[in-house]
Amino acid sequence: MQRRTPLIYLHGIVQGPYEPAWPVFIVEDHPEDLTFIVAVDDQVVASTDWQAADPALVSARRQYVTAVVRRRLHQRGFRERVLRAYQMCCAICRLRHDELLEAAHILPDGHPLGEPVIPNGLALCKLHHAAFDRYLIGVTPDLEVTVRLDVLEEIDGPMLQHGLQGFQGRRIHVPRADHLKPNRDFLAERYDLFRRAS
Numbered sequence: 001m002q003r004r005t006p007l008i009y010l011h012g013i014v015q016g017p018y019e020p021a022w023p024v025f026i027v028e029d030h031p032e033d034l035t036f037i038v039a040v041d042d043q044v045v046a047s048t049d050w051q052a053a054d055p056a057l058v059s060a061r062r063q064y065v066t067a068v069v070r071r072r073l074h075q076r077g078f079r080e081r082v083l084r085a086y087q088m089c090c091a092i093c094r095l096r097h098d099e100l101l102e103a104a105h106i107l108p109d110g111h112p113l114g115e116p117v118i119p120n121g122l123a124l125c126k127l128h129h130a131a132f133d134r135y136l137i138g139v140t141p142d143l144e145v146t147v148r149l150d151v152l153e154e155i156d157g158p159m160l161q162h163g164l165q166g167f168q169g170r171r172i173h174v175p176r177a178d179h180l181k182p183n184r185d186f187l188a189e190r191y192d193l194f195r196r197a198s
Contacts, residue, residue, distance in 0.1 A: 001026035001036070009038055014080045039063070078116035079103040085180045086123030091172040092137075092145055093163075095125045102129045106139075106186040119183040122172070127163055137164060138194030141187045143172050148198045 006023030013019050021040050028037035082103035089096045104122045107114040114120060122139070124132060131137045138146045145167045152165055174181045 001029055006041070007038075009040075013077045014084065017080060019076050075103075075116075078105075078121065081116075081118055082121035083123050085118045085121075085175040085177075086173065087175075089123065089173065090125040090128055091122050091174065092128045092167055092170075093125060094173055097125075100125050102126060104129045104132050106182060106190050113186065118175070118180045120186055122182060131164060135194050135197035137167070138191050139172055139182075139187055140191050141184045143174060143182070143187075145170050145172060146191075146194070148194075150198075 004025060006025060008020050008022040009024040010018040010020055024038045024040050026036050027039045030036065079102065083098070083101055088098055088101065090101060095101070101123055102125070104124045105114055105116075106120050106122060109116075122132070128137065132139070136148050136151050138148075140146060147164055147168045151160070152168060154160060154165075
């Protein structure tokens with residue numbers, strides 16, 4: 001802290017994997033509690049004289065960058081927990097390519113109940129996540145896929161037919177453990193938004 005030496009901070013995402021954040025700086029030390037506070041700073045180049053002379057600017061910048069990194073770590077942790085619960089496959093099409101899977105929020109981050117917990121998440125491939133977020137498809141509280149009517153009636157190539165339309169009325173794949181399954185109330189609220197968007 002006294003030397004202002006940058007460090008690498010390894011943040012535990014889920015048991016096993018870690019996400020590195022760097023450079024980080026120790027900005028406060030509390031020896032009586034055996035704790036310290038870490039701030040993230042993405043500025044690689046040295047500060048100019050006017051930046052170094054303004055501690056408020058440095059503090060504000062570090063708070064902003066730290067918040068951005070915390071959000072990234074939060075999203076990564078949510079993704080890992082949801083994908084593990086869904087056995088690393090898309091709930092709709094069962095695609096098992098990790099690099100193409102994402103964790104979709106049933107109720108979004110900004111919603112009062114939109115917490116990053118597994119019952120508020122669905123493991124979806126990139127196509128189905130985008131379609132879910134844009135209300136092209138919905139999931140009923142009974143775990144069935146509904147394709148928006150105009151998309152269902154649209155005539156296009158095989159991608160639309162097999163990628164979206166073919167899943168109309170199919171049940172999604174969910175975790176086996178009840179406490180990990182999608183929250184029915186969350187699905188009902190989200191499905192209501194889907195119907196209004198249709």
